[in-house]
Amino acid sequence: MATFFLSKSHKLIMHNLKSTKLLTFGVTNHTSSVANSLLSSHFLHTRSRPPLPNDAGFSRCFATVSSGRRSHTAVSFSDDVDQDQLSTEAPLQQELNFPGGKVKFTPNKLFTSGSSAERTQCYRVLNENGQLLIDSDSLKISKEVAVKMYRDMVTLQVMDTIFYEAQRQGRISFYLTTIGEEAINIASAAALSHNDFVFPQYREPGVLLWRGFTLQEFANQLFGNKYDQGKGRQMPIHYGSKKLNYITVSSTVATQIPHAVGAAYSLKMEKQDACTITYFGDGGSSTGDFHAGLNFSAVMEAPVIFFCRNNGWAISTPITDQLRSDGIVVRGKAYGIPSIRVDGNDALAIYSAVYEARKLAIEKQTPVLIEALTYRAGHHSTSDDSTKYRPADEIEWWRDGQNPVKRFRTWVENNGWWNDQVESEHRSNIRKQLSQAIQAAERVEKPPVADMFNDVYDVLPKNLNEQEVSLREHVKKHPQEYPSNVAV
């Protein structure tokens, strides 16, 4: 009886779809109950509309979904049906041929576990003491690359120290450090090619540094002067560079993830030997855009690397208040994406993982998810004091024992590629350059007020033109009320 009723309702649904001319009901039917179907059927019979130009197309599409559902429903009913009744029918199916592949049946009412007994392993090449792990399958890195990696990691550290100070002195309005995540920044950048497009969050300035963004360019952005590519519109640390394929940072968290997927699809269609990479944090992995992006990338088979910096803290929210899965890496499997967990404080492991991920993404035209375990060793930003919500010894443990720069230095030094003297020369050189860059950036005037109106659209529309004219007249009347370093 139940089966009959269901198949009848199926017919009704099909009938509705065939006779539905304005398809709002067709859409509603995707989730409608039998009663609703009858209701809409009744309504539909009361109006006549011209037939669909492609009835067959729509019916076919629905039939696929519907037949899947029907089989599924029929199976769940068979549990309650007397075995004798079934014995006269065809042999029992052992598996269900369902879209996506065959699914085996089981008589056991087993729920899949929400967690596995053991957590996903973490790929590591260098231990805390900077020693190579035995049997490590890391890639060989040339002296040249390794030394540049280390130099840039140090530069990033010095940059953070000096710019942070500049903010504390009130010279810039805001800053955000990368302390603790230097290896993630530099090693991931080193493993990529310059023609790979970067869709950053905001804690990855090292990627720009690696690609050749100068200290002066960083400073210009922080001071929002007229040489800032962003024309002084965004807060400090919102860098971007077309030349370096580094999409401009925005404050919104994880919104860049689906962008990276769309851009990767473009690379795929243009058959480019390149991929996109997008960075985000553990907090970002809770957003809708993360899930949307991962699912889209799998369906579109887009060559994109999702790089999650799981640093344990989203401002003051610890990872335990963020998620209950085994971190982020396990989510890749749910979306059908090859994934790896890597030690985020091990530059060599990150380099190898990203290098392989890039190869995989381009050769197989697939997304790849990387979760790097690390620690945000600094405050979230200059507007935050993290000692209010996390113990100082926790910070100290990570800063000292797990320090990614120190660890990499040991390895570089053990190879005979680095020493104390080069270190101190490099640090003092960068300090000097930064202090000059800050002074220069500070002296440069701000972008003109016209840049407040430009780029809202490709050309200035009438309303903005009027507002610009009116603003100029107003400022001329009250010049003392407005900053003198902005040309009007």
Add this chain to the structure above:
Amino acid sequence: MATNLRKFNRFGSILTNHSNSLRRFSSPAASSGVLASADGQLLQSSKSINLYTAINQALHIALDSDPRSYIFGEDVGFGGVFRCTTGLADQFGKHRVFNTPLCEQGIVGFAIGLAAMGNRAIAEIQFADYIFPAFDQIVNEAAKFRYRSGNEFNCGGLTIRAPYGAVGHGALYHSQSPEAFFCHVPGLKVVIPRSPKEAKGLLLASIRDPNPVVFFEPKGLYRLAVEEVPEGDYTLPLSEAEVIREGSDITLVGWGAQLTTMEQACVDAEKEGISCELIDLKTLLPWDKETVEASVRKTGRLLISHEAPVTGGFGAEISASIVERCFLRLEAPVARVCGLDTPFPHVFEPFYMPTKNKILDAIKETVNF
């Protein structure tokens, strides 16, 4: 319901009149080269088609004329629930015309990334009612992509199409007109066509415009509005309103499907000796204030009508702007005949709607103020 259908049929025929009045009344300035060439084509090769077919033609041309253009959204692959993408996947391949997962923020986010790489990304949101999960991507990402990067990057190739408005039985979630939300966002363009010919020309213009455009299609007119439409490639200018009916006593401003109702009210008002000027705004952001202002300077009265709720609707913006510019010329308060401040109700739709008679009453009240 049967009454509703008859009413729609009548609107359909009025739309055909529309195109006549369009040709009759379009001013030399407004028609310019584009319309003239469209009319030229009209003489050679044009067909009487409905609105969804006009959209389909525009999409076909967009794919055909630019190999880096893509069309995607929920159920787009088989032709879309409104048939607007019929035949496109077969002709241009599943890599350029494809289904997406059921996730609006994903659709728009993906489209932004695609557009940022220099492609034309034409994203379909199945119903305007379901655009809100993508609101953040549209407002915070698409609209600001150029500005926040200092023009280093842009996603100007992005066009988001979404069917909007009443259909007689759509209720809360298949009827909404959310245009006002998007008119509050610098960086976006918002376009709404009134008829098949307008839909094709404006959609092609939107797709080729170097800014992100939200393009709302009057779904109630998909099948019912029939008009002669040039078969070839043509565009109609954005941010240019059009006087589609000349008059001297009162100016009526609207867009999209509401113009059919407004035109009917104009016809009825004329029988009572009131001469109405009807303006199709076409582009709501950035909008053509000058055309509306010039008309109100002539008539001294203004009525705005839209399906969306009156409070905070785009009519409020038009009203305020015109009062700023024409305060001394106005002979009566600006009238707004709009949707009510309720969710869009099913059984009560005829009460909710800014109907012909509501408009007619408001015309008379304004003229006799």
